[in-house]
Amino acid sequence: MASHSDVHALPGFVAMDALSVLRGGRRGASVQITDGYLAGQRTVLEAVDPPISTDDRSAICRESRRICEDIHIDIDTLTEGNLREASVRFRRLLQRLPEVSYLERHYPETCFVVPEWVRTPGEVRYGARVYFFADDAPDPESVMDENIRAVTDESPESFERYQGSLHGYPECCIDFYAGATRSPETDPESQSIAPLEERVRDDRLERGSPLSWSFDEVLRGFFDDPQSYAFFAHEFYPEPGCETARRRGVEIYETLAGALPEPLVRDYFRFNFGWSYLMAKAVRDGADETPEPGRFGREHALLYLPLRIVLELY
Known part of the structure; x- marks a missing residue:
């Protein structure tokens, strides 16, 4: 069975998502390659005293950001054919990103990057997403085609x-x-x-540096509520009170605890909830930015470090 050494070079929260896939807890996982994701890793790597340099991660993130800033995709008319042609060109560029190459190199099973299109009033936004699979992996073209059809048909829910x-x-x-x-x-x-939501100490998040507080201080009695286990994946929003999500989360918790220190697994679930909490606030405020590392406490920053460094710290 897969162990943490199979994903130890990946950013902590990405590694734990990927490990749950390798150990059979989920079909797949993914992460968006955003400016916040790349800048966040550099910030945390350089903030640790002394600064950490692992496989030159800072340089990889810095160069990936530079390349992303130079990518500009223009589409004359929003047709399925034009969007597919743009997707093929865009994917070739994304495959050259040092961060994408790094993730693919350090994940033992199927890993690939695809463009991600989102239609909003007046424009189509684009980004990149890297997927991780073990068995039952789709091909990248299928994922792109599903996204393209949803955009041209104006059916994001599909x-x-x-x-x-x-x-x-x-x-x-x-x-x-x-x-x-x-x-x-x-x-x-x-x-x-x-x-x-009532378990979050907003006064801690809003007073001083969030890095001053640990998850224990920011989240009061999180695991006292059984629904805490429903937050078993990054960027996942479970249905409130969902028993199926809770049971799946318990299974994933136990699976990960068989490969990693249990305090780290607990922090992974709190990291996932914290991300969702901050994103919910961003949605309500109409903000586009993703949460910066450490915005929800110290462990929220630590889980941006490579997993093998995180394990040393734990």
Whole structure:
């Protein structure tokens, strides 16, 4: 069975997502290659005293950011053919990113990058997502085609459902997220974290540096609520009170605890909830930025370090 050494070079939270795939807990996992993801790793690597240099991670992230900033995709008219042609060109560029090469090199099974398109009023935004699979992996072209059809048909929920199945999420949670009516009062992100929201010490997050506080101080009695186990994946928004998600989370918790120190597994679940909590606030505030490392406490920053460094710290 896979061990932490199979993913020890990946960023901590990515490694633990990927390890749950390798150990059979989920079909797949993924991570967006955003400016925040790349800049965040450099920030944490350089903030550790003394600064950590592992496989020159800082240089890899810095060069990847530089290349991403130079990528500009223009589409004359939004047709399926034009978007597919742009996707092929875009993917060739993304495959040259040092970060993508690094992730592919340090993951033992199927790993690939694809463009990700999101249609918003007046524009189509684009980004990159790296997927991790063990068995039952789709081919990259299938993922791109599903995304392209959802954009040209103006049916984002169809791609959200497809992505949910790729990640092995419970069907009920996929239905909850993809079928939600989106407004400041009903967005699925806020609904998902609502049952556990009162456990967050917002006064700690808003007073001084978030790095001053640990998860224990920011989240009061998180694991006293059984639904804490529903946050078993990064960027996952479980249906409130979902028993299926809770049971799946318990299984993944036990699977990861068989390969990693249990305090680290606990922090991984708290990291996932913290990310979802901060993203829910961003959605309500109309912000586009993803949470910066450490915004939810010290461990939120530590899990951006390579897993083997995280294990030394734990």
